[in-house]
Amino acid sequence: MSAEQHEFFETRTVAAKPDLVFVRSLRAQNYRLTLRKDGVGVATIPNRGSEREARRFAEEHQDWLERARSRQARKPRVATLWTLGTHVLWRGEMTEIRPASDGVRPTVGLAADVFRVPALQGDLRPTLEAHFLRRGKIELPGRTWQLAAETGMNVKQVTVRNQRSRWGSCSAGGTISLNWRLVQTPDSVRDYIIYHELMHLREMNHSDRFWARVAEVCPWWNEAELWLKRNGSLLGL
Ligand SMILES: [Zn+2]
Known part of the structure; x- marks a missing residue:
């Protein structure tokens, strides 16, 4: 696991977030449990259902939710901000962005490739x-x-x-x-x-x-x- 992924998960645990939210759907025929991209479980309450029933349904399917969460956690994730030290996919490998310049003409290196950037600070992603x-x-x-x-x-x-x-x-x-x-x-x-x-x-x-x-x-x-x-x-x- 790369550094920024690790950071990501630490941030996730610190931030207070519900494990499960309830959503009422007029179109849903049955109780349903899904996992949002941010790791929050979503229990869908069908048209004439109740939150109590939805909670019971979610508890019954707790195993599924845990498995889905660990699958999600294993999936590689992209860093949104690219700075020196960030690993990005380059030519098939997670490659560290490293400084490669004398400071007069700032450049960064990704494996054997060198790229000009406006400055070594800030978000390098757009460049x-x-x-x-x-x-x-x-x-x-x-x-x-x-x-x-x-x-x-x-x-x-x-x-x-x-x-x-x-x-x-x-x-x-x-x-x-x-x-x-x-x-x-x-x-x-x-x-x-x-x-x-x-x-x-x-x-x-x-x-x-x-x-x-x-x-x-x-x-x-x-x-x-x-x-x-x-x-x-x-x-x-
Ligand atoms: Zn095709």
């Missing part, structure tokens, strides 16, 4: 993400053209965008759009997304035939999907 986007715009199309040639696919255009909900997309006209955050993932995951979009030029769906084509060109697609599921939250996806 670094802008650098990542620029890197993405250079690296991702190049890699896509390379893999398109390798698989014999006819790509018309590659765009790199700031997408919050997807890693890539593909149009019937042959345009592939990629999320710049793919420069933060391992190379094998980046390549999987590119292969995935390329194979959509053959099969514009997620049928068995489509997945068979993906498996042909990218036999590690399963591990890549798993990585994305586990680590997507580090990238805000």
